Amino acid sequence: QQDSVGVGGGWDENRYVQPGLEARTPSAEPINPDDVPIMIPHDDQLRGRISIPDDRLGVLVQPDGRVWRSFRIQGLFWIATAAIGITVLALGAFFLWRGRIRIEAGRSGRWVPRFNWVERFTHWLTAVSFLALALTGLVITFGRYLLIPLMGHYSFNTLAEASKVVHNAAGAPFIIGIVLMAGLWVRDNIPNRTDLIWLKKAGGMFSGPGTPHPEAERFNAGQKIIFWVVILGGLAVSVTGLALLLPFFVSGITGMQIAHALHGVIAALLIAVIIAHIYLGTLGMEGAFDAMGRGEVDENWAKEHHSGWYDTEFGSRRPSSPPAAAPESPQRSGAGMR
Amino acid sequence: MLIKRTTATAARSGLVARMASQAGGGKGVTRRSFLQQSGLAAGGLAGLGALPGRFVRRAEAAPIRADIPKELRKNICTHCSVGCTVVAEVQNGVWVQQEPGWESPISQGTHCAKGASVRELVKGERRVKYPLKLVNGEWTRISWDQAIEEIGDKLLEIRNTYGPDSVFWLGSAKFSNESAYLMRKFAAFWGTNNIDHQARICHSTTVAGVANTWGYGAMTNSFNDIQNAQSLLIIGANPAEAHPVAMQHMLRAKEHNRAPWIVIDPRFTRTAAHATQYVRIRPGTDIPVVWGILWHIFENGWEDREFIAQRVYGMEAIRAEVARWTPEEVERISGVPGAQLFEVARAIAHNKPGTLIWCMGATQKSVGTANVRAFSILQLALGNIGVEGGGANIYRGHCNVQGATDMGLDVSTLPSYYGLDEGAWRHFARVWDVDYDDLVARFGTEGMSPDERRALMEAKGIPTTRWFDGAAADRETVDQPNPIRGMFVMGHGGNTVTRMPDMLEGLANLDLLVVVDAHPTTFAAVQQRRDNSYILPACTQFEQDGSRACSNRSLQWGQKVVEPIFESKNDREILYRLADKLGFADDLCRHIQVVDNEPLAEDILREINRGCISTGYTGQSPERLKLHMRYQHTFDKISMRATEGPLAGDYYGLPWPCWGHPEWQHPGSPTLYDTSKHVMEGGSTFRARFGIERDGETLLAEGSYSLGSEIEDGYPEFTMAVLRTLGWDAELTPEELAVIEAIGGDNVDDVSWAADLSFGIMRVAISHGCLPYGNAKARAVAWNLPDPVPVHREPVYTPRPDLAADYPAIEDMRDFRLPLLNRSVQQAAIDARVSEDFPFVYTSGRLVEYEGGGEETRSNSWLAELQQTMFAEINVQDAARLGIADGDQVWIVGPEGGRSRMAALVTERVGPGVVFLPFHFSGYWEGESLRRFYPAGADPIVLGEPANVVTTYGYDPMTLMQETKATLVRVEKA
Amino acid sequence: MARMTFLCDSERCIECNACVTACKNEHEVPWGINRRRVVTLQDGQPGERSISMACMHCTDAPCAAVCPVDCFYPTAEGVVLHSKDICIGCGYCFYACPFGAPQFPRVTNFGGRGKMDKCTYCAGGPEQDNSEEEYIKYGTNRLAEGKLPLCAEMCSTRSLMAGDQDILVEIYKERVVRRGYGSGAWGWSVAYGRSQRDTYAPHVRFDERGDA
Numbered sequence A: 001q002q003d004s005v006g007v008g009g010g011w012d013e014n015r016y017v018q019p020g021l022e023a024r025t026p027s028a029e030p031i032n033p034d035d036v037p038i039m040i041p042h043d044d045q046l047r048g049r050i051s052i053p054d055d056r057l058g059v060l061v062q063p064d065g066r067v068w069r070s071f072r073i074q075g076l077f078w079i080a081t082a083a084i085g086i087t088v089l090a091l092g093a094f095f096l097w098r099g100r101i102r103i104e105a106g107r108s109g110r111w112v113p114r115f116n117w118v119e120r121f122t123h124w125l126t127a128v129s130f131l132a133l134a135l136t137g138l139v140i141t142f143g144r145y146l147l148i149p150l151m152g153h154y155s156f157n158t159l160a161e162a163s164k165v166v167h168n169a170a171g172a173p174f175i176i177g178i179v180l181m182a183g184l185w186v187r188d189n190i191p192n193r194t195d196l197i198w199l200k201k202a203g204g205m206f207s208g209p210g211t212p213h214p215e216a217e218r219f220n221a222g223q224k225i226i227f228w229v230v231i232l233g234g235l236a237v238s239v240t241g242l243a244l245l246l247p248f249f250v251s252g253i254t255g256m257q258i259a260h261a262l263h264g265v266i267a268a269l270l271i272a273v274i275i276a277h278i279y280l281g282t283l284g285m286e287g288a289f290d291a292m293g294r295g296e297v298d299e300n301w302a303k304e305h306h307s308g309w310y311d312t313e314f315g316s317r318r319p320s321s322p323p324a325a326a327p328e329s330p331q332r333s334g335a336g337m338r
Numbered sequence B: 001m002l003i004k005r006t007t008a009t010a011a012r013s014g015l016v017a018r019m020a021s022q023a024g025g026g027k028g029v030t031r032r033s034f035l036q037q038s039g040l041a042a043g044g045l046a047g048l049g050a051l052p053g054r055f056v057r058r059a060e061a062a063p064i065r066a067d068i069p070k071e072l073r074k075n076i077c078t079h080c081s082v083g084c085t086v087v088a089e090v091q092n093g094v095w096v097q098q099e100p101g102w103e104s105p106i107s108q109g110t111h112c113a114k115g116a117s118v119r120e121l122v123k124g125e126r127r128v129k130y131p132l133k134l135v136n137g138e139w140t141r142i143s144w145d146q147a148i149e150e151i152g153d154k155l156l157e158i159r160n161t162y163g164p165d166s167v168f169w170l171g172s173a174k175f176s177n178e179s180a181y182l183m184r185k186f187a188a189f190w191g192t193n194n195i196d197h198q199a200r201i202c203h204s205t206t207v208a209g210v211a212n213t214w215g216y217g218a219m220t221n222s223f224n225d226i227q228n229a230q231s232l233l234i235i236g237a238n239p240a241e242a243h244p245v246a247m248q249h250m251l252r253a254k255e256h257n258r259a260p261w262i263v264i265d266p267r268f269t270r271t272a273a274h275a276t277q278y279v280r281i282r283p284g285t286d287i288p289v290v291w292g293i294l295w296h297i298f299e300n301g302w303e304d305r306e307f308i309a310q311r312v313y314g315m316e317a318i319r320a321e322v323a324r325w326t327p328e329e330v331e332r333i334s335g336v337p338g339a340q341l342f343e344v345a346r347a348i349a350h351n352k353p354g355t356l357i358w359c360m361g362a363t364q365k366s367v368g369t370a371n372v373r374a375f376s377i378l379q380l381a382l383g384n385i386g387v388e389g390g391g392a393n394i395y396r397g398h399c400n401v402q403g404a405t406d407m408g409l410d411v412s413t414l415p416s417y418y419g420l421d422e423g424a425w426r427h428f429a430r431v432w433d434v435d436y437d438d439l440v441a442r443f444g445t446e447g448m449s450p451d452e453r454r455a456l457m458e459a460k461g462i463p464t465t466r467w468f469d470g471a472a473a474d475r476e477t478v479d480q481p482n483p484i485r486g487m488f489v490m491g492h493g494g495n496t497v498t499r500m501p502d503m504l505e506g507l508a509n510l511d512l513l514v515v516v517d518a519h520p521t522t523f524a525a526v527q528q529r530r531d532n533s534y535i536l537p538a539c540t541q542f543e544q545d546g547s548r549a550c551s552n553r554s555l556q557w558g559q560k561v562v563e564p565i566f567e568s569k570n571d572r573e574i575l576y577r578l579a580d581k582l583g584f585a586d587d588l589c590r591h592i593q594v595v596d597n598e599p600l601a602e603d604i605l606r607e608i609n610r611g612c613i614s615t616g617y618t619g620q621s622p623e624r625l626k627l628h629m630r631y632q633h634t635f636d637k638i639s640m641r642a643t644e645g646p647l648a649g650d651y652y653g654l655p656w657p658c659w660g661h662p663e664w665q666h667p668g669s670p671t672l673y674d675t676s677k678h679v680m681e682g683g684s685t686f687r688a689r690f691g692i693e694r695d696g697e698t699l700l701a702e703g704s705y706s707l708g709s710e711i712e713d714g715y716p717e718f719t720m721a722v723l724r725t726l727g728w729d730a731e732l733t734p735e736e737l738a739v740i741e742a743i744g745g746d747n748v749d750d751v752s753w754a755a756d757l758s759f760g761i762m763r764v765a766i767s768h769g770c771l772p773y774g775n776a777k778a779r780a781v782a783w784n785l786p787d788p789v790p791v792h793r794e795p796v797y798t799p800r801p802d803l804a805a806d807y808p809a810i811e812d813m814r815d816f817r818l819p820l821l822n823r824s825v826q827q828a829a830i831d832a833r834v835s836e837d838f839p840f841v842y843t844s845g846r847l848v849e850y851e852g853g854g855e856e857t858r859s860n861s862w863l864a865e866l867q868q869t870m871f872a873e874i875n876v877q878d879a880a881r882l883g884i885a886d887g888d889q890v891w892i893v894g895p896e897g898g899r900s901r902m903a904a905l906v907t908e909r910v911g912p913g914v915v916f917l918p919f920h921f922s923g924y925w926e927g928e929s930l931r932r933f934y935p936a937g938a939d940p941i942v943l944g945e946p947a948n949v950v951t952t953y954g955y956d957p958m959t960l961m962q963e964t965k966a967t968l969v970r971v972e973k974a
Numbered sequence C: 001m002a003r004m005t006f007l008c009d010s011e012r013c014i015e016c017n018a019c020v021t022a023c024k025n026e027h028e029v030p031w032g033i034n035r036r037r038v039v040t041l042q043d044g045q046p047g048e049r050s051i052s053m054a055c056m057h058c059t060d061a062p063c064a065a066v067c068p069v070d071c072f073y074p075t076a077e078g079v080v081l082h083s084k085d086i087c088i089g090c091g092y093c094f095y096a097c098p099f100g101a102p103q104f105p106r107v108t109n110f111g112g113r114g115k116m117d118k119c120t121y122c123a124g125g126p127e128q129d130n131s132e133e134e135y136i137k138y139g140t141n142r143l144a145e146g147k148l149p150l151c152a153e154m155c156s157t158r159s160l161m162a163g164d165q166d167i168l169v170e171i172y173k174e175r176v177v178r179r180g181y182g183s184g185a186w187g188w189s190v191a192y193g194r195s196q197r198d199t200y201a202p203h204v205r206f207d208e209r210g211d212a
């Protein structure tokens, strides 16, 4: 076999082989062509020296790209699908079971101020930028599977480009929003004992109408959770998002992959949580939207949902009084649900 | 709407089909045999690529503009001496694409980073675009006419006031042979020997050492022939970076022959990475190491006794010197363990023929000549000279440093190594068809007698390594009428000579500085000058025709690819215009046709063919060379011999010596001193240049002669007297005899073959199978050199002052019109305990991406991107000790006051105590950028601190080679 | 059908960077974009080796799998190409690519990183072969001219080879048998070797889509 390919003689077995240089010294043993290694296995990142002053180029092989790939097209895809899907399904089920949560005592017709304009501005700044981020982000995550078959590559390219621009731009207001939000509301969101009780009763959400809501202060435990999820999760997507925005400023390829993975997963979970929040803020609960819409809430709503807050803020000044009018009967609404 | 991709064009399916058929073993080419061919002849896909490559050239493929036809032009790479073929595709006069030069036997389609990017040179984003004059510190545009007028006037003024020796002319190893020859001739008519070029700082010591050993100062074999080597010994060369394409031949030798690959170098280089044995030495201790190897060879009787007896003079004296170099002593001096050298000796003794490759690690030393002589002697002892697969394979530097050296662009000789004595001048006076006495009158100053003028005419000039010592009049007395006052630099960087602080002082003293270059060079960014400086835009070699000699002595004709860009002009035209202004244009081009002020390259080469007899530059007519380029594909890729076609039998590029007139059809000499071939087949013997005998011992070969020689023994070089003794003079034709008699006058007997413009003596000698230059022994002892037997001498700035007593620098002397003070400087440094304050050994060298001073390559964005910062390699241990991290800024401080700031590259490449700097950077001075001093738009992309800011005094006594590879420095964290 | 691949014989590569500048020259690749690069492992120590790396034109290419706009398409010869008209410069291909092949004109994501550029195997892009538009966007299309990638054709030591995978393997084996050493081709196991757990088969293959 060897004769047929080489003119070189074998390497003399007595020849000196300098330690360290064996790899490029011919072996004395003839090599069978079938034993010639072709594929060097590598499982770890391989990094070497390169004269171009660009760190990324020094990475010769990063098999982790495979891991990231699998995360991106499988992990993230399914996590996002599951998180968002389960939330939507759960809310749908909840709505079917519970229906809209009414103001049990009916609207009092008296408004108590809940969020001033600064608070409302902050909320909507955050909310609008978040929605922009989420929708454009989802275009990136799901567009290839959902939209390209519908609109074709070139139109989708336009949408994707636009999404990217919007996503990049919306980050800034979002960050400002959560920072303001944290400043405004962090005091009211420090967890305390009442939250425990509230949580034990699951906010009374599953107790059906009629049962009094557990006592809550300005924000109940559920809202506090949303708050903290938004603040901490928002911080996390912001930080990871910025890392993605300024690639390789803070880390190498591995860091970028981790940043992306965190960004994607946290964003997906956030989206799921916020879908629930939006549900409650609109469809799910009567009177809730007013808090962010007009900044005032119906007195009865306040008493029912945030009695602690209502008592400390207004209780001393304004004695509670029965509703002036009860537009809808609690029974009916409750019956409807059953 | 997406244009649907055409899945397979005709050409593509052609490629695929072809590959499939090769792979499938059909149509006569079996897969196995195809693979063997591709593995053997081209080591890979050359064969595969070559076929479709040629196949499509006929098809009308045009990637740039499909509608415009492309023209192919062939030139060679302008960077190193490997001489890779460059194939240019030209559209509308614009060089749009570069294709592999598959057919070149040398490069076989390949390049290194530099060659693969030469097209950028004629895009010329950073080129000098028009003549510039420094007016009060500002580079100002002027016209060519104004430039020639002003420069000429200034030159004449210097000449009239101080004499012609006060202008220093610096030519280029990038010149074509024709430009180099023309410039040497120009200097002769101007009246000075102060004319030099890069060979001085490159292989001058090789040329001197090797020529003094066996006759010619050149690489003996070829890159291709290394494929026949059974072992490779590489000392002080890093071809992986400096001659990358040569590496393909070397790697094939290693792979096909399982040849041991030994690298002796202070650095673990990219070349060493391919070694089977790597020997790390202290810079400057090559002679101990080589003698240490030879010690083992003699000790074990591995020398080639028959070869030595027949063809080597003085080996006994070597034995005596080598006997001192026991393994212990070698280790004490060089740090190399004796056992390791035993293995080296065994490997090369048992794997013959073996090639010995050296380059700057050997030559750039105050013992450079002795180094290369020791290397040569090692090969002689092994009988490795004059055989295929053996040889002293001296990798030369620039693309035409071999040719420019051959053309005598040098302070110590006229073209073709005739020297400077009266005979040489008279020979060239005949070749140039001018009166000898007229030439004499051009030298010296007013009022000198002809004898005084002749003395200057025959005195070696001031070399480029020390022109600034010659310009600083008050420093030393110069042995010429006046110090240097003007400098005219064509194609030479300014950061490549040692002692840059002193050089800048020299520059400040000049009344005139002219730089003729495609790039501004370091000379242009000198803060010290504000006036009387000019930059003239020169063409690159891709904008002109001409021949170049690559390292293996093959001549290649480069075809003009595009017309000169911007206002640049070629060197021949510039020299002619200036000669015209100075008043000797007619003498300069008496037998050379001048078209539009441009002396034709072809005509110059024909004059070279007439006069450069001694090196056999006579057979390579422009017509033959052009045919060689056209029929490149007919040459065998290992032997370099054409196997078919109109050139069958020729060796590629007619490697000199190529005897006789072109019509003789001498094939060129692929391997020097190879006696196994007939002289008309390229065979040869050692050259008889040093007489017939010495101290009763014969200097002529004994029982060795080239194939078919009628004299079956040694013989002296042929003169009329020798012809008469042999009775062969009758064979001269009457015409030949007439020429010889005209030359000889009263002493016809003295006319030698080399002076015989009729070529008659040569013809007769060759017709009897004899080498016209004789058949001698190589000289292991060269009694005319400062060290007849090479001896170790510590570098002038030695890290081991304790050794200087035993191995001191050479004694002070005067030569090249200047004092040479190696010993005094060494002693002073020792007395001042310099090695304590400067504990690192400094060495320097190359990066593959950059060439020489680097101005040209640092202006090329494709190359510049790859090396953006100047750095110093520092060993990991040293760096840890000094608290230096990779990438930190450091100051490198030299013992003569130079300081330069750069990044640290912390690496195991260098051993502890050694610092390596690449020398391609410039444009910074002591930490400060000089970008603003460059002409606008012509500043290189990458600037950096020059390595020669810190280099020091120290010169080889034979050639004044500078010591760029062994001095001392200190490393300070910045 | 030939399967085009690269093989860098690291026993021969000398880090001369010819492959790198050849590529720059051939396609006028701008500063900062490195379609090909050479990395040296164990620099300066015994065992040092340099490897020239560009897009490996992977089997089941990760870049193609993750691209959110699905702009990659494999040619019949296994060359992985992409459309710059469709690319949005998100950089995902770079995160997925095991060889760092995709390159971007700008570092920052603000306003986008510009269209991704990578080694085309000297085979251009979706435009008409050897049209001016193709040249401007992707460089020359040597494959369509019947030539192989210039980087491999110009490699100083014939270390870098390009061509049909089977032929490359044969040549490599022959070299190793003859010379008696050789450790294999870097990246091959990752590019062509393993069966992919995360195989993603595009719903519609780009090159089969008329409209897209």
Ligand SMILES: Nc1nc2c(c(=O)[nH]1)N[C@H]1C(S)=C(S)[C@@H](COP(=O)(O)OP(=O)(O)OC[C@H]3O[C@@H](n4cnc5c(=O)[nH]c(N)nc54)[C@H](O)[C@@H]3O)O[C@H]1N2
Binding pocket: B079, B080, B081, B114, B202, B203, B235, B236, B237, B238, B239, B241, B242, B243, B264, B265, B266, B267, B269, B281, B282, B283, B284, B285, B286, B358, B359, B360, B361, B362, B395, B396, B397, B398, B843, B844, B845, B846, B847, B848, B849, B850, B851, B852, B853, B965, B966
């Ligand atoms: N890329 C590139 N290629 C070039 C050139 C270029 O500028 N750039 N220039 C061309 C020219 S002009 C030339 S002359 C050649 C030069 O080519 P080379 O001589 O091969 O290159 P260098 O890097 O100068 O030096 C070679 C080696 O000498 C080693 N060395 C230093 N001191 C000593 C010593 O004392 N003893 C020994 N044994 N070795 C020592 C260095 O470590 C270095 O590795 O390259 C040519 N090719």
Ligand SMILES: Nc1nc2c(c(=O)[nH]1)N[C@H]1C(S)=C(S)[C@@H](COP(=O)(O)OP(=O)(O)OC[C@H]3O[C@@H](n4cnc5c(=O)[nH]c(N)nc54)[C@H](O)[C@@H]3O)O[C@H]1N2
Binding pocket: B078, B172, B174, B175, B176, B198, B199, B201, B202, B203, B360, B364, B397, B398, B490, B491, B492, B493, B494, B495, B496, B497, B516, B517, B518, B519, B521, B538, B539, B540, B541, B571, B844, B845, B846, B851, B852, B853, B854, B855, B856, B919, B947, B948, B951, B964, B965
């Ligand atoms: N410290 C240190 N110093 C060294 C060395 C070292 O190893 N260490 N090496 C030394 C060696 S070996 C050498 S050879 C020198 C090299 O040193 P230089 O010769 O100074 O270097 P280059 O930059 O190659 O200079 C060539 C110049 O010619 C110009 N040119 C190119 N083609 C043409 C042409 O056709 N006509 C004209 N007129 N000009 C042209 C180019 O633009 C370039 O500016 O450096 C030496 N200096």
Ligand code: HEM
Binding pocket: A114, A123, A126, A127, A128, A130, A131, A181, A218, A219, A222, A223, A224, A226, A227, A230, A274, A277, A278, A281, A282, A288, A289, A290, A291, A292, A293
């Ligand atoms: C468009 C959809 C949205 C609607 C209709 C909506 C509505 C509301 C309402 C009504 C409240 C006040 C609840 C109360 O009075 O206690 C509220 C509070 C809040 N919203 Fe939203 N919101 C929306 C989107 C978002 C988004 C996108 C975010 C964050 C990313 C967000 C974060 C918050 C936070 C942190 C609070 C305070 C805590 C809480 O009440 O849960 N909202 N939102």
Ligand code: HEM
Binding pocket: A072, A076, A130, A133, A134, A136, A137, A138, A140, A141, A142, A164, A167, A168, A170, A171, A172, A174, A175, A237, A238, A239, A240, A241, A242, A244, A245, A263, A264, A267, A268, A270, A271, C090, C109
């Ligand atoms: C400061 C805030 C944010 C910044 C700077 C930011 C930035 C980025 C960037 C640079 C990307 C890469 C994608 C591309 O360039 O096309 C990205 C992806 C994405 N972002 Fe954000 N983002 C931010 C907040 C959010 C938020 C709040 C969400 C949603 C809740 C979100 C959801 C996503 C999603 C879903 C992706 C796509 C991930 C994928 O499919 O791989 N981002 N973001």
Ligand code: SF4
Binding pocket: B077, B078, B079, B080, B081, B082, B083, B084, B107, B110, B111, B112, B113, B114, B115, B116, B242, B243, B244, B245, B246
């Ligand atoms: S620099 Fe030398 S090796 Fe590189 S391409 Fe030019 S001639 Fe060939």
Ligand code: SF4
Binding pocket: C054, C055, C056, C057, C058, C061, C062, C063, C064, C080, C093, C096, C097, C098, C099, C100, C101, C102, C118, C191
């Ligand atoms: S090397 Fe990278 S860019 Fe190329 S095909 Fe593979 S994954 Fe894609």
Ligand code: SF4
Binding pocket: C063, C066, C067, C068, C069, C070, C071, C082, C086, C087, C088, C089, C090, C091, C092, C093, C094, C102, C116
């Ligand atoms: S950068 Fe372009 S090619 Fe790469 S994944 Fe993003 S859209 Fe696709």
Ligand code: SF4
Binding pocket: C022, C023, C024, C026, C027, C035, C036, C054, C118, C119, C120, C121, C122, C123, C149, C150, C151, C152
């Ligand atoms: S194949 Fe072509 S595009 Fe790819 S790296 Fe090589 S030269 Fe560049």
Ligand code: SF4
Binding pocket: C008, C012, C013, C014, C015, C016, C017, C018, C019, C020, C038, C050, C051, C052, C154, C155, C156, C157, C158, C159, C160
């Ligand atoms: S051209 Fe060849 S030898 Fe040079 S760096 Fe590229 S792969 Fe290595």
Ligand SMILES: [Mo]
Binding pocket: B198, B201, B202, B203, B396, B397, B398
């Ligand atoms: Mo040189």
